[in-house]
Amino acid sequence: MGGKRQPVAQAHPWHAMEWSVGWLVGVWFLAFIGAFPLRSFTWAQEPIGELVQPGIPSFFLSFVIALLLLFVLRHNKWFGHVISVSAASLIFSGLTLFINPVLALLIAIVLWAWERTARTYLVNGIFVTALAVFAGLWISVWYQAPFLLIAFVFLSIYDVLGVFFSMMIPKLALQAIAIHAPLIFAVPQKRSDWLQTIAHAKPAAIIGVGDALFPAALVASSVIHRGWEPTLPLIGGLMIGLLIAMVVARFRHVVPLFPFLCVGAMVGWFW
16 A cells, blocks of 8 residues: 555755656665665565465455555545555554664654644655655565565556546546545645645656665565575666656656666666
């Protein structure tokens, strides 16, 4: 849940480009740092065999189900609350990797309540950042990087089809904002509008939380299962792909990020 990839949209103001790049790179860096203490976990040392393979079908099945639910229920505002609770549960799961479950639950509840009551650009940004980082770390423990890299390819194809052929992804992104679903990182038109509610101020740029979450999971999984040194070229590849996407976004209204990030990740992986 929460891994719906949405495109960069309306990124003409330079500050929107800066925030978009800074947010994505910041999430990946936090995942990189957060993965270090997870390397000592017993289940993180297991091969991709018995531990991970049974979860591969459920990985894709859960994604498809979540996508269908979002499409069918996209006009129902109550579904935004359901998504918010699901996102908070993912934050809780990631937090339990580091702290006591009771404290993790308390933090997740506070973040959820804050996000539900104050739908400002700032609060939404904090919540989706926590979602991308902690959900990415949770995924990284259970799925090794080679599998995530393969999934990256298939999700990139979905991104291209959803943006260029059906326009489904841009529509879902805007509808997610309309129903107050915390699936989007949004940058305001003006630098001074971060305390404005998203519903009352049109965003200058929007990025799906999946564009940060999935690469974060890939980076963290690489650190956990391969080490930090082989992960550095991977991060470099992601950043190059991101910068190319930002250049393209200067000339196109809607840009799917996943294909650019996927190519960059592939180059970094096999470098």
